[in-house]
Amino acid sequence: MSARSRITEGAMTVAARDGVGALTLEAVAAESDVSKGGLLYHFATKEALLYGLVRDCLDRWSADLSERIDRDPDPAGAAARAYVAAVAAPDHDPIRETALLAATALEPTTADLWRETAAEWTAADATPLADPDRLIDLLLVRLAADGLWLARTLDIYDLTDERLGALVDRMQQLAAAESDTT
Amino acid sequence: MSARSRITEGAMTVAARDGVGALTLEAVAAESDVSKGGLLYHFATKEALLYGLVRDCLDRWSADLSERIDRDPDPAGAAARAYVAAVAAPDHDPIRETALLAATALEPTTADLWRETAAEWTAADATPLADPDRLIDLLLVRLAADGLWLARTLDIYDLTDERLGALVDRMQQLAAAESDTT
DNA sequence: TGTGGTGTACCGTCCAGACGGTAGAGTTCA
DNA sequence: TGAACTCTACCGTCTGGACGGTACACCACA
Numbered sequence: 001m002s003a004r005s006r007i008t009e010g011a012m013t014v015a016a017r018d019g020v021g022a023l024t025l026e027a028v029a030a031e032s033d034v035s036k037g038g039l040l041y042h043f044a045t046k047e048a049l050l051y052g053l054v055r056d057c058l059d060r061w062s063a064d065l066s067e068r069i070d071r072d073p074d075p076a077g078a079a080a081r082a083y084v085a086a087v088a089a090p091d092h093d094p095i096r097e098t099a100l101l102a103a104t105a106l107e108p109t110t111a112d113l114w115r116e117t118a119a120e121w122t123a124a125d126a127t128p129l130a131d132p133d134r135l136i137d138l139l140l141v142r143l144a145a146d147g148l149w150l151a152r153t154l155d156i157y158d159l160t161d162e163r164l165g166a167l168v169d170r171m172q173q174l175a176a177a178e179s180d181t182t
Numbered sequence: 183m184s185a186r187s188r189i190t191e192g193a194m195t196v197a198a199r200d201g202v203g204a205l206t207l208e209a210v211a212a213e214s215d216v217s218k219g220g221l222l223y224h225f226a227t228k229e230a231l232l233y234g235l236v237r238d239c240l241d242r243w244s245a246d247l248s249e250r251i252d253r254d255p256d257p258a259g260a261a262a263r264a265y266v267a268a269v270a271a272p273d274h275d276p277i278r279e280t281a282l283l284a285a286t287a288l289e290p291t292t293a294d295l296w297r298e299t300a301a302e303w304t305a306a307d308a309t310p311l312a313d314p315d316r317l318i319d320l321l322l323v324r325l326a327a328d329g330l331w332l333a334r335t336l337d338i339y340d341l342t343d344e345r346l347g348a349l350v351d352r353m354q355q356l357a358a359a360e361s362d363t364t
Numbered sequence: 365t366g367t368g369g370t371g372t373a374c375c376g377t378c379c380a381g382a383c384g385g386t387a388g389a390g391t392t393c394a
Numbered sequence: 395t396g397a398a399c400t401c402t403a404c405c406g407t408c409t410g411g412a413c414g415g416t417a418c419a420c421c422a423c424a
Contacts, residue, residue, distance in 0.1 A: 106202050
């Protein structure tokens with residue numbers, strides 16, 4: 001693994017495990033088996049490190065999403081369905097998610113990166129769609145997935161597996177291509 | 183206003199305006215027209231201040247919600263509908279929301295407070311309900327509202343007012359008491 | 365009525381340690 | 395050889411928190 005990605009990985013671990021307050025250059029360097037000087041060679045400032053972290057998280061997320069979309073035969077709403085599936089995935093590991101949230105809290109301007117990425121997916125859904133009402137449903141499902149993402153990341157609701165399953169089924173139903181709007 | 187709430191208020195302003203990194207005791211003291219010593223009299227540690235801030239935000243949110251629920255004639259799903267209305271409210275001011283997110287990022291254990299509060303509302307919805315499928319829809323709507331909350335707080339999607347309106351209508355429809363599950 | 369005592373609220377200063385970042389020498393390898 | 399990379403040592407600044415002190419309200423009791 002390249003030193004660069006070892007460092008962003010280490011930063012994620014520290015952020016998720018010890019919180020934003022503990023996300024210092026020294027801590028990240030120690031976690032990544034790099035000296036502080038080495039870290040600063042790759043990321044000149046802390047800000048750059050945070051941008052790298054967020055970019056890394058979003059890229060992986062995007063890749064996961066693309067893969068799921070490609071496997072979906074129907075282009076209409078495929079992004080929304082992939083989105084739900086990705087969030088609900090059982091191997092959904094909260095480290096990257098928590099780290100993403102932490103980094104954005106520390107450096108609010110990184111929200112721009114979220115916006116860019118989100119815009120792509122919205123466009124992907126909107127394009128092959130005729131009915132505007134369908135788009136609203138897809139948006140709704142996506143927002144619910146975001147909510148689920150937040151809930152799982154912060155562990156806010158204690159959802160049983162059964163309820164989570166029913167919820168995801170319902171979301172997928174709303175995002176289904178051959179929807180009869182039930 | 184009591185010194186205590188003046189301080190949490192000041193902390194919110196600083197957190198939302200200048201970011202987590204700038205949320206220092208001195209900055210909060212200056213913003214609240216209190217000396218650092220005075221601040222530390224009311225909140226012995228920074229952690230205590232963050233808990234106070236989160237508690238404050240959630241309490242107000244709860245109060246807003248309760249008020250809306252009381253005005254709703256039908257108890258079934260009233261919490262979910264109130265939730266949507268509160269998130270979508272045009273005077274939804276992002277300062278408290280941003281601060282809430284920032285404080286939680288800084289002190290992840292405050293998520294416990296979210297959990298407590300969320301549990302109350304979920305219980306409020308689940309109790310007067312017969313059909314389990316309805317509960318899933320209410321949960322879905324609530325999650326979508328959480329997603330909308332996050333989106334508005336971080337300004338992730340650029341939702342037009344028109345789309346936002348349509349979205350909220352759809353959410354309220356799904357949460358409506360006399361639902362025919364359309 | 366006055367005097368001493370107690371508790372609450374608040375202030376400003378100080379400090380050890382942690383922080384982000386710099387400087388420059390050393391190492392590895394094409 | 396030189397470029398890419400990594401190291402250790404260091405600097406100036408800021409931070410959370412401790413601390414000693416002030417102001418004032420209230421109360422007991424002589």
